[in-house]
Amino acid sequence: MKITIISVGKIKEKYLKDAIAEYAKRLGKYCRLEIIEVADEKTPDQASETVEEGIRAKEAERILKNIKDDMYVITLEIQGKMLTSEELADKIETLGIQGKSSIAFVIGGSIGLGKAVLDRSDFALSFSRMTFPHQLMRVILLEQIYRGFRIINGEPYHK
Template structure:
């Protein structure tokens, strides 16, 4: 299985880079992981909805350039479906059984995802009704993908 994580913006903090590197290393046992960072747009303070829509569209174009036609796309959205770790593991496992060989997870920028990206999504996933920094969300997502593979393989970790 190939797992792609497409994210808006770069990671600046060393502790987050270290965590991402650690989970990337752990995941290499289970899947081929690819992390793609696309440039973010500066959002002015008190930006109008029109400006925010334009920013999401620009970031969305950059994201969609990296989405392969055959990929099953999971967007991270506050309004998405909340699942347990076991349910996420079951979803990943079921996709593999159904012949999906490439899952792409998309983490938007600070103001969310553009309409075109949302339309391309096969599954909207939410980790919480709370908002998290998108840099931290990358670590949380990788940890949950790793946890999923441990669950799928019946290995200890998830409790």
């Protein structure tokens, strides 16, 4: 199975880069992992909804260039469906059984995802009703994907 993480913005903090590298290494045992960073747009303070919509549209265009037709797309959205770790594992396993060998997880920028990406999404996933920095969300997502593969393979994981 191929897992692609498409994320808006670059990771600058060393501790986050280290955590991402560690989970990428661990996931190598279970899947082919690709992490794609697309450029983010600068959002001015007190930007109008129209300006924010334009920013999300530009970022969406960059994201969509990296989504292939055969990918099952899971967008991370505050209003998405919340799953337990076991339910996420089951979702990944079920997609594999159904022949979906390529899953793309999409993490938006600081003001969220554009409509074009939301329209392309096959499943909206929420980790919480709280807002997290999108850089930290990448680490959390990778940890949950790793945990999911351990659950799928009947391996021990921390509860």
